[in-house]
Amino acid sequence: MIRSDVLKELIPVISDQFIVCNIGLPSQELHLLDDQPTNFYMLGTMGLASSIGLGVALAQKEKVIAIDGDGSVLTNFGTLPTIANNVADNFILLIIDNGSYGSTGDQPTYAGKKTSLAAVARACGCENVVECRAEDTVEVMKEALAGDKMTIIVCKCESGNIPVPVITKDPVVIRDRFMTTLAARNG
Amino acid sequence: MSVNDKIVSDLVANQIELVTTVPCKQLAGVIDIVEASKDIYHIPANKEDEGIGICAGAFMGGKRSAIIMQNTALGVVVNTLVTLTQFYRMPLPMLISYRGELGEPVACQVEMAVHTKALLNQLQIPTYHFHREEDVEELDKILKYTFMCNKPVAILTDASFWKGY
Ligand SMILES: [Mg+2]
Numbered sequence A: 001m002i003r004s005d006v007l008k009e010l011i012p013v014i015s016d017q018f019i020v021c022n023i024g025l026p027s028q029e030l031h032l033l034d035d036q037p038t039n040f041y042m043l044g045t046m047g048l049a050s051s052i053g054l055g056v057a058l059a060q061k062e063k064v065i066a067i068d069g070d071g072s073v074l075t076n077f078g079t080l081p082t083i084a085n086n087v088a089d090n091f092i093l094l095i096i097d098n099g100s101y102g103s104t105g106d107q108p109t110y111a112g113k114k115t116s117l118a119a120v121a122r123a124c125g126c127e128n129v130v131e132c133r134a135e136d137t138v139e140v141m142k143e144a145l146a147g148d149k150m151t152i153i154v155c156k157c158e159s160g161n162i163p164v165p166v167i168t169k170d171p172v173v174i175r176d177r178f179m180t181t182l183a184a185r186n187g
Numbered sequence B: 001m002s003v004n005d006k007i008v009s010d011l012v013a014n015q016i017e018l019v020t021t022v023p024c025k026q027l028a029g030v031i032d033i034v035e036a037s038k039d040i041y042h043i044p045a046n047k048e049d050e051g052i053g054i055c056a057g058a059f060m061g062g063k064r065s066a067i068i069m070q071n072t073a074l075g076v077v078v079n080t081l082v083t084l085t086q087f088y089r090m091p092l093p094m095l096i097s098y099r100g101e102l103g104e105p106v107a108c109q110v111e112m113a114v115h116t117k118a119l120l121n122q123l124q125i126p127t128y129h130f131h132r133e134e135d136v137e138e139l140d141k142i143l144k145y146t147f148m149c150n151k152p153v154a155i156l157t158d159a160s161f162w163k164g165y
Helices: A003-014 A025-034 A049-059 A070-077 A079-085 A118-122 A132-145 A171-185 B003-013 B024-036 B049-061 B071-086 B107-122 B134-150
Strands: A019-020 A039-041 A066-068 A091-097 A130-133 A152-157 B015-021 B039-042 B064-070 B092-096 B127-130 B153-155
Touching: A003 A025, A003 A066, A003 A132, A003 B064, A019 A049, A019 A132, A019 A171, A025 A039, A025 A066, A025 A070, A025 A132, A025 A152, A039 A130, A049 A066, A049 A091, A049 B015, A049 B024, A049 B134, A066 B071, A070 A091, A070 A132, A079 B134, A118 A130, A118 A152, A118 B153, A130 A132, A130 B015, A130 B049, A130 B071, A132 A152, B003 B015, B003 B024, B003 B134, B015 B049, B024 B039, B024 B064, B024 B092, B049 B064, B049 B071, B064 B107, B064 B153, B071 B092, B071 B107, B071 B153, B107 B153, B127 B134
Parallel strands: A019 A039, A019 A066, A066 A091, A091 A152, A130 A152, B015 B039, B015 B064, B064 B092, B092 B153, B127 B153
Antiparallel strands: none
């Protein structure tokens, strides 16, 4: 399974959840497969999905899923200690780890070599870290959503991409509909 | 009221509930008060771009936020300011220690000081420079201006403002 397969299987489970999605192909795939006002697509700023997601989670009550990648987490490694030490139990960080920089042409990352992101997350102090096979991601996500505990999921999948169009929505529209929906859900 | 107390009370009066910081010697006092404040959730960040990401998230979650950092970090956050804060039109007060100005003992700090205002100008970030202690009186208005216009706004605070090191 490649990332787009994982996303496709996850959609019934995460469609109405608030999502902060990583730059590049992950956002483009999610946008193509299931565009929702509850999706915040990052159009720039590689690496910050987990930071933005943590900020949203800490600021309000609804659950927030940050969909990140192995390359992006490696880019912003300082995020893991910050997440570990500022626990938001409404926060789920899903790292789709395909061992490559997918959006830039599948150059290999160190996460596909000796470095275990799950082990790093645990070493940083994250208490609830689950590494799973791509095939098990839906079940693991269901459990994380059912629990009220901050969870880091490292989903190990294959490298590869599908052709997807770029997102042409205005960034302020993306941001505003996300904020408006989130504020309404908070009541 | 000390300058540090005045800064934090203005943050609180402007409903800023989350502050992320990367320390600087000059900012140690204000960071201590942020940490002690019961009205502010303080998140020490490991890098300033990460901090700006957290602030962006907090804003989308309905809470006002601010970042406290050193001017050298402008070299770290250009892309984040442009493609996140500005592109999505988000407010962000940035309280910045302006190292490398008069009184600076460390030569290397001057190397970023000479680029600080040029970078902020190039990024079209409204910039205020606190040099004398009474300049802090403008902070309340600067914060209101930031949340009015939904832009990142820089407040440079130099060694003369902080009365040395
Ligand atoms: Mg990857």
